Amino acid sequence: MRALIYDPAARHRVRFGDVPEPVPSPSEAVIAVEAASLNFGELAFAERQLRPGQLLGKDAAGTVVQAAADGSGPPVGTRVSSFAGTGGFAELRAVATSDLAAVPDSVGLAAAAAVPAAGATALQAVRRLGPLLGRRVLVTGASGGVGRFAVQLAARAGAHVIASVGRPQRGDGLRALGAAEVLSGSTIPDEPVYGVIDNVGGPILAQAFGKLCDGGIALSVGWAAREQTVIDFEEMRMLGGVRRLEPFCVSSPFGPDIAYLVERLRTGELDPQIGWTGSWRHVHDAIDALLDRQVNGKAVLDMR
Template sequence: MRALVYDPDAARGVRFAEVDEPRPLASQALIKVEVASLNFGELAFSARQLRPGQVFGKDAAGVVVRAASDGSGPPEGARVTSFGGTGGWAELRAVDTADLAVVPDHVDLGAAGALPAAGVTALQAVRRLGSVLGRRVLVTGASGGVGRFAVQLAARAGAHVVASVGSLERAEGLRRLGAAEIVVGPPTDPVFGVLDNVGGALLAEAFERLEDGGIALSIGWASREPTVIDFEELRMLGGRRRLEPFGVSGPFGPDVAHLIQLLEREELDPQIGWRGPWDQVGEAVDALFGRRIQGKAVLVLHG
């Protein structure tokens, strides 16, 4: 079957290849992939995550062509979206039924396919902050895939969302998604929580803005710069602040299903900034790395 694989010698590290069809385990459904979405992190750090020749892809949506043999999950013919570590950017994907969710017939598969990795990351990160009702929450890298979901979900949870972007041009649409404030760089006023997708100097400055008892979650590393924090200086200022590296935890199916429900009720916008055939993956990757996509990029394989 045709797939997009990691090749360190290829342009952008991505190339098409013919690979063996997956052999599902008893707990896995086999999906004919119709759409897949790109995530900045899996492309920017592919050398850390993939072996040469391994199939890319955390997110993929399509139709079940073989139900799991253990009887779990949806039947053949069901429309689903899925979240896995790899294997999504291929004509067929085997995925554990605990990590997929059924997509209603009237919901666009492209929108559903944009949800899993970025949406679940944002959802679990907002939960990790605890109650944010009436509290100031800073989202850095707010114009990206995870950032735009985080703005929406934090606002839904009752937070006063401060959206940090690299430039005001990147802030388009963020107020409509729920941002109460938009800043370039760190805010001047204290915040209770930080959902950081950038790292580097911005994370260090955001950490300094935490109020007593506040928490910063390091989610992404778009800057690819080291984060240097002077804890002695912060100790002199007093107060308690927490900084945690954040990672998602499975099974992912229930969280993906929750996001699908929000999407179905038009209470969540997938923010698809680029959609095109997967033969144009190079264009999509260039646009993603060039910060020309606001939100998610979706590749269309079939349909």
């Protein structure tokens, strides 16, 4: 079968290749992939996550063509969306049934493919912040996939959401998603915030941490800046109070979170924010756009 393979010598370290069809474990279903979405982190930091020859792709949606042998998961013919570390950018994918969810006919598979990694990360991060009703929350890197989902989900939780983007045009549409304020460049809110969902790292994270109120929490979710974060903790002590900074990691099983997000797509309460779509034959064009910060939200590949 055809697949996209991690190759350090290739353009963007990604190339097409022919590989054997997946052999599922008893608790895995096999999906005929119809749509898959790209994530900034899996491309920018592929060398940290993959070995040469491994298949790329965390997010994939399609139709079950082989049900799990242990009886778990959906039957053949079910439309599903899935999240796993590798293997999504291929004609067939084997994935644990605990990490997939059924997709109703009213939800397009492109939209369903957009939510697993970015949506589950945003959902779990919002939950980690705790109760948000009436609280101020800063989302940095709000123009990307995780950021746009985090803005929507935090707003749904009752937060006053402040969205931070690198350039003014990257903030297009964020107010419609629930952002009460949109900041650009290195601007940080003047008033304290309770929570930070940081997708950038570097100086932005250090500045955002300094704006936390007593009892506030900052989650380091991403590292788009690729710069070190230097925090003056002596300065933090001078401010008094207690503030938390946590490196955030998304955790499995992902099936329940994907199901929650897909249901929000069905009801119209969540927008997948697809900013680029095209055939997987043009994957390098999609990667160019994503890494050059030309995509607001998600880039989705048509795998058919």
